[in-house]
Amino acid sequence: MIRVFLSCFISLACLCLAASSVRSAENEKVLYEGDSLYHHIRVSEVDGYRYLSFNRIRGSQSAVSVSNPFELKFPYTRASFVAPAFLDHKPERVLFVGLGGGSMPRVMGKYYPDSRIDIVEIDQDVTDVAKRFLFFEPTPMMKVIVMDGRRFLRSCKDYYDIIFLDAYDDRSIPFHLTTKEFFEIVRKRLKPSGIVASNIWGPRTDEFYLSEVKTYQQVFPHVYLIDAVFSSNYIIIAGSREKAMTKTMLQERIPAVQEKFQFDFQLMTYASTFEDLSMVPIDAKVLHDDFAPVEFLRSRKASTK
Numbered sequence: 001m002i003r004v005f006l007s008c009f010i011s012l013a014c015l016c017l018a019a020s021s022v023r024s025a026e027n028e029k030v031l032y033e034g035d036s037l038y039h040h041i042r043v044s045e046v047d048g049y050r051y052l053s054f055n056r057i058r059g060s061q062s063a064v065s066v067s068n069p070f071e072l073k074f075p076y077t078r079a080s081f082v083a084p085a086f087l088d089h090k091p092e093r094v095l096f097v098g099l100g101g102g103s104m105p106r107v108m109g110k111y112y113p114d115s116r117i118d119i120v121e122i123d124q125d126v127t128d129v130a131k132r133f134l135f136f137e138p139t140p141m142m143k144v145i146v147m148d149g150r151r152f153l154r155s156c157k158d159y160y161d162i163i164f165l166d167a168y169d170d171r172s173i174p175f176h177l178t179t180k181e182f183f184e185i186v187r188k189r190l191k192p193s194g195i196v197a198s199n200i201w202g203p204r205t206d207e208f209y210l211s212e213v214k215t216y217q218q219v220f221p222h223v224y225l226i227d228a229v230f231s232s233n234y235i236i237i238a239g240s241r242e243k244a245m246t247k248t249m250l251q252e253r254i255p256a257v258q259e260k261f262q263f264d265f266q267l268m269t270y271a272s273t274f275e276d277l278s279m280v281p282i283d284a285k286v287l288h289d290d291f292a293p294v295e296f297l298r299s300r301k302a303s304t305k
Contacts, residue, residue, distance in 0.1 A: 031133050036125035043133045049073065050134055052101045052126075062101025062134065069135040070107055071264070076199050076233035077103050079226050079270040081261060083162055083197040083237055085253040086224075086245055091115050091161035095189070097149035097177070098167035099127060102136030109139040111261050117142045118160075120152045122167070150176055150185065159191045165198035178212060179287045183219040187240065195239040196220075202232045210284035212236070213277055218286050227273035235270075247274040 031050065032043040039054040045066070052062040063073040072078045081104075084091060092115055096105050099121035109117055117139075121127050124146045130136035138144055145152055149167050163186055167177055176182060186196050202209055213236065216223045220238035224245060227234055254271045261267075285291070 032129060034125070036123050038123045039126065041125060041129055043129060050101075052129065052134060062103055062130075064101055064103060064134050070110060072103060072107060074103075074233075075228040075231040075270075076201075076235065078263070078265055078267070079228035079233070079235045080104060080164065080166075080197055080199065081107070081257065081263070082226050082235065082250070082254070082267060082271050082274075083164070083195060084260075085250055085257045085271065086195050086237060086239065087161055088193060089161075093158060093160045093191075094118070095120070095158075095160045095163045097153075097163065097165050099130055099136075099144070100166065101134040102130045104164065104166070105138075105142065106136060107261065109142055113139065113141065115141060118158070119144045120147055120149045122146070122148050150182055153185045153189050156189065158189070159194070160189055161191055161194045163190060163194070163196045165196060173208075175287075176289065178215070179289050180215050180218050181289045183216060183238075187219055190239065193239070193241045195237055195241075198236045198238075200234050200236055202234060204234070207284060209234075210282050211287050214282045214284040215287045217278065217282070221278065223277045225273075225275040225277050226270050227275075229269055229273060244276070244278070245274075246276070247272075250274050 027046050029045045030042065031045055032041065034041055042053045044051050044053070048066050050064050050066060051060040053060045065071040065073065072081070091112060094108060094112075094115055094117045096117070096119045099105070099119050105117055105119050108115070119142060121144065127144055127146060165177065167174060190196065200209065200212055213223065216236055216238050220240060222239050222241065222244055224237045225234055226237065250271050251268065254268050258267045
């Protein structure tokens, strides 16, 4: 059973969330605001960054630098790029479930210009706003599909090296993208050596986090965790390849990825948080299509007994 004593971390996460939520009224310029079928969308510019928000009080979903659109500002987007180090080859096919402001597809498309990148976004208005205000320009090797992510995965025939799951917003998590049945669909769309990388926000003390990890364990033989340091986000990386990844192996591969993407931050900061959760006993319920009370579990602190 996982014992979690993370009061210091939770305090830090709360401070980070508060900082990201507060905008200086006198410096903020609202570029767009409107309601779509799924969100209240707001784009604002503050101190040289444009922010996409679905809930102003609780922070932003995406941020892009006006002067350098390829900068990754948020820790979880930075930590997500540990994922290519899990592959033995360059990714030829990549899928993003959730577009947001397009920060991660933009970077992936720049440094892997020959890779096919599919992006599934349920909200047409989010796609339009990303193009109009957040400098998102699909490359010739990118395809944007306006569709529910699960529906797309169930119907598509392609196989991917990496599937990034980032369809959660700041208020809710689509329950149908958290269940054992969903991850079984994801696994079928991965190449034998492929991985899924999912952004999940903590704290690790709530029951949803534990249930989500437990659910991944039911589908994938290998489940790893990367801490998006100085945030409340984590990246779960899972796959079915025969050989397991170790922290030493991952850290040996990170310099090549760092050089490839020419990041202005140290990717090793995130790789050094690597945890192998594949065989860790977790006392939690597996999420199923007929049992996924996501919001209820997020509100409950896990037992530490």
